[in-house]
Amino acid sequence: MIKCITFDLDDTLWAVDPVIEVANERLFSWMQANAPLFVERHSVEDIKGRLRTKVVEASPHIAHSVTQVRLAALEAGFLEAGYPKEQVVDLVEASFRVFYDARQEVSFFEHALSMVEGLKKEGYQVGAISNGNASIYKVGLGHCMDFQLNADEAGVEKPHPDIFEQVLAAQNLRPEQVIHIGDNPVADVQGAAEVGMWTIWVNLKGEKWPGGPKATADVTCLSQIPVAVASINQRRRACL
Known part of the structure; x- marks a missing residue:
């Protein structure tokens, strides 16, 4: 039977x-x-664009981690703005904390929180596998999720199989016991399916499937996920 929903x-x-x-x-x-010297020299677009490109090209080994890339881009920006190296360390730490804290202030889609809470109450183990640096504890999911793993922690980003396999190993699960749910046909659906997990595509915009192997199920509203999970669980039992 299905034991875990990610x-x-x-x-x-x-x-x-x-x-x-x-x-x-x-x-x-x-x-x-x-x-102020940073603002005089750089824009938001510089952090997302030129500075990001600069640090990824110089350090491709950190490209999987939005946190490491952001920290490196801020460091590069402060140095370019003329701040001394000894001051840059403190500026990077303080400025990233401002960004990171604000990054946790999310507005859940309709039905998102109640849906996750409902799956947890049904007895499923619930977790998160993400490429970003949102914290389940800071955004308000800590009470209904058991674990999370992000790309920074895993050392790779979805759809790389290692990030999914690390979750399986850590939670002592087999892939056929897990349903992974996400919006990205490649990072979520393809990545999870390639390690043997069941998949649900969250297609809130009603887009056409872009091609390739389809998800086990798809939903256009988060309220449909519990029914999709139950259907997959029934299919899983039939395979036993």
């Missing part, structure tokens, strides 16, 4: 772009008061 977070349980936009605004407001 979720992607960004754009599956909430829209991430508005969250990042507000977090960047909060960051630059802090910088205007605490690091």
Whole structure:
């Protein structure tokens, strides 16, 4: 039977772009008061674009981690702005904390929280597998999720099989005991399916499937997920 349900977070349980936009605004407001030279030289687009590209090209081994890339981009930006190296360490730490805290202020999609809470109450083990750096404990999911693993911690990002296999090993699960749920046809559906997990595609925009092996099930509203989980569980029992 199905024992565990894992979720992607960004754009599956909430829209991430508005969250990042507000977090960047909060960051630059802090910088205007605490690091004006950075603001004089750089824009938000520089952090997301030129500075990010610069650090990823110089350190491709950190490309999987949005946290490490953001930290490196901030460091590069402060140095370019003329801050001394001994001051940059503290500025990077403080500015990232401002961004990171704001990044946790999410607005759940309709039915998201009650749906996850309901699955937990049904007795499923519930967790998160994400490429981003949202914390289940800071966004308000700690009471209904048992664990999480993100790309920074795993050392790889979805759809790499290692991130899924690390969860299986850590939770002592077989892939056929797990349903992974997410919005990305490649990172979530393909990645999880390739290690043998069942999959549910969250398609809130009603888009056409882009091609390739389809998910086990798909939903256009998060309220449909419990029924999809029950259906997969029934299929799983039939295979035993």
